[in-house]
Each structure stands twice: as C-alpha cells, then as structure tokens.
C-alpha cells in the first residue's frame with residue numbers, strides 16, 4: 358500500500374499511525390507504544406468518543422510534519438510557566454517542554470487553544486465540549502466497568518472516589534512523573550501520557566498531569582479542566598473550573614480530542 362504524504366492529513370491519527378512505516382516515527386516512538394498501549398485510542402462515552410490519553414508529543418509531531426505548523430510558543434521564543442507571575446521560558450515549546458529533549462510519550466503542551474483545535478481537526482476529530490469532558494471524566498458510562506467503578510455512577514474525581522493514582526502535586530500518592538525539578542520552582546513534571554492509573558471510563562489523566570483545553574467559552578476565555586502536576590487534588594474535583602485566554606501557551610496545559618459516534 359502506498360500512502361501519499363498529501364493525503365495523510367485526511368486520516369485519523371490512529372489510522373495514519375497504523376499505515377506509516379514504524380521506522381518513520383521511530384524518533385518519537387513512545388514507551389507507551391513499546392508497551393503495547395495505544396495512546397491515540399478512544400473510549401465511547403454515550404453519543405461521542407474521547408481519547409483515552411492526553412495527546413502525546415509523538416502524535417503532535419506527526420501533525421506538525423504534515424502541516425508545517427510553527428506554534429505560537431515557537432514563534433515567540435517560548436511558552437509560559439507560573440513562577441513569580443507568568444514567566445516566558447526561552448526554548449520551552451511542545452518539542453522541548455522544559456527546554457531540554459523530551460520523550461515522545463510526554464503530553465504535548467505549550468499549545469494554544471487554536472493549535473489544539475487544529476490538531477484535532479487534522480486527526481479527524483474535534484475538541485470535546487465542556488459538558489462532554491465533564492461527563493467523560495466523572496460519570497462511568499461503560500456497561501460493565503472493572504471494579505471499583507460502577508455503571509452509571511458519578512464520582513468526585515476522574516480517578517473515582519479519591520484522587521489517588523493521578524499525577525497531581527502532593528495529594529495523589531506516588532506517580533510515574535518525569536523529574537524536571539531542576540528547572541522548576543514548584544512541582545515535579547508530567548507523567549508520560551497514559552502511564553498513570555486508569556480512571557472513570559478507563560481514561561488516563563483526566564485528573565491532573567496536564568490541564569486540558571475544552572471547546573467552551575466563558576467570558577472570552579476557554580475552559581481548561583482537570584488540574585495538573587502543578588496543583589493538588591482540589592483542581593481535579595468535579596466542582597473546580599478554570600479558564601484561560603485561548604492564545605496562552607503554557608507548560609502544563611495540553612489537550613485530548615473527541616468525536617461523534619456513528620448514529
């Protein structure tokens with residue numbers, strides 16, 4: 358089978374990944390994929406499906422290769438972290454989130470709302486709405502979920518009744534976070550996408566790791582959900598909502614995609 362480069366953007370990410378020779382993606386081949394986990398895989402949640410993991414750098418790299426996008430953080434010299442106020446970090450971009458080489462299985466960050474939306478469109482998907490993201494994160498929609506999850510039940514955290522197992526700051530127990538403490542004033546860093554404990558609906562990292570853009574406006578800003586490695590469990594709670602200007606590119610804001618299920 359031949360796959361013309363120009364046609365690749367028409368394929369959903371998973372299909373494209375399946376069709377591409379393994380060697381072409383070897384630079385960004387992820388630990389998760391080596392372990393057999395499908396980082397682009399989706400979970401049905403009622404009338405839509407949502408990515409099981411945050412979009413990893415390896416997948417964002419395929420999007421950039423296909424479209425030639427230079428992100429805002431790249432054009433403007435770096436993305437942001439919060440230290441004593443918002444601080445621009447030279448060279449911190451989706452390629453090198455902390456200014457140094459990163460693994461392809463780290464969540465893609467330093468991505469604006471518009472760039473996240475463009476990625477999902479390229480992948481044949483879209484960003485979830487806030488309502489969809491909330492349903493997926495907190496209400497178990499699988500017919501026969503594994504224990505301790507119960508079909509139809511809603512939970513306070515994306516991990517269930519308690520925040521344990523997420524990659525948050527201090528409140529969530531031991532997690533497989535990558536250690537970037539040498540360049541941070543707070544927190545340890547993200548865990549590889551999909552490497553923490555699976556939560557409600559079998560989804561990874563809806564709680565913490567990186568905040569996730571959703572396609573819902575509040576007062577000219579876009580909602581971000583779920584908290585991050587920079588925060589404790591409170592920001593993972595169903596009752597917590599944050600917003601950000603859509604053109605911000607930040608070290609702990611990433612995203613995942615959704616799509617409608619066939620009727």
Ligand SMILES: [Ca+2]
Pocket residue numbers: 411562563564565566567568569583584
């Ligand atoms: Ca997350």
